Amino acid sequence: MKRGNLWPRLALAVLFGAALSMAAQAPTGKIHGTVTDPAGSAITAGTISLYEGGMASATAEPKYTFQVDGTGAYKGDVAPGSYTLVFRAPTTPKEKVVDQIDNVKVTANTDTAQDDDMSRPEYIAKLSPEDRKGLEETKAKNAAILKENSQIKNLNGDLAKARSDRAAKNFSDAAALMQRDVAAKPTEPLLWVELGQAQLGLKQYGDAETSLQKGIQLDQAQKKPNPDVEGAAGNALGEALGSDNKIPEAQAAYDAAAKVNPSSASMYYSNEAIVMDRNNQLDATAAAADKAIAADPTKPIPYYLKGKALINKATVDPKTQKIIAPPGTAEAYQKYLDLAPTGQFAGDAKQVLAELSQTQSNSYKASSKKH
Secondary structure (H helix, E strand, C coil): CCCCCHHHHHHHHHHHHHHHHHHHCCCCEEEEEEEECCCCCECCCCEEEEEECCCCCCCCCCCEEEECCCCCEEEEEECCEEEEEEEECCCCCCCCCCEEEEEEEECCCCEEECCEECCCHHHHCCCCHHHHHHHHHHHHHHHHHHHHHHHHHHHHHHHHHHHHHHHCCCHHHHHHHHHHHHHHCCCCHHHHHHHHHHHHHCCCHHHHHHHHHHHHHHHHCCCCCCHHHHHHHHHHHHHHHHHCCCHHHHHHHHHHHHHHCHHHHHHHHHHHHHHHHHCCCHHHHHHHHHHHHHHCCCCHHHHHHHHHHHHCCCEECCCCCCEECCCCHHHHHHHHHHHCCCCCCHHHHHHHHHHHCCCCCCCCCCCCCCC
């Protein structure tokens, strides 16, 4: 057996295998970036392609192509070298490009950052006069939107501060802050409502009425009126009007609040009953309490306020000297005790029931009659 030529062949095989191993382990680089339009907004669809060497021709095939994601970003692994970067939109023909950047260098073991920023001067210079005019209009609109968003952020902070001040009974600070804001943005309903609530805390009832009505009117004029805003405004307006001894107007304000935001009707009518009781309006108190009970029969306070309004209309039998209370008085007090046996008015309710010589009753049902 001849071995003369075997060793050279073995040596070549070893060298060839080593070359393959070295080629497989050749270092690579990375590239990443974002694509933005001439107005500075992210372009969220399309492709970034890398062509070897100089300017890509219409017939050249890219060595790498990466998809642009929903944030305008792209990334990928790339062999070291110099490339021409091309961006195409999903509708761009293969022989056309939206943008091109030459001499993009990628080095081994490095993550190269290369954005395609179409707001750069050299790109803008290539636009037609009409496109440049449209770009300036877009930039102006974007600037206005950013300014508006910044203003809204500041106003939201002021609203939070004003509410915090009201909770701490710093009504003057809240009112001053909202006065400044309604001057800066007089078309915002919520600012007027917050101002009115601060003025209500200061017992500036006339001013509060004006501000709250302004807030309601502005919200009603919105494309999508906010029932929570109008309900809160109507609730505060009812208190302001009631405190100003404008009873029919106050009742109308509470009714309007309940109508526009029925989910909070029980609270609005309970507050109306409290305001009417404060004004010694017995019939109005009982009527508001009935509406609150109809809206939510599980709340105890309306029953107590109804009983209180009715007992104040009681008479005394001249023969027996017994108290003759209007129908429903004892039932209202008893229902309050059923719902709040240890409530703040439990002692008063028990005393009235004792004076009326009434036994406890579980048969009382809230009136379902609408007022």
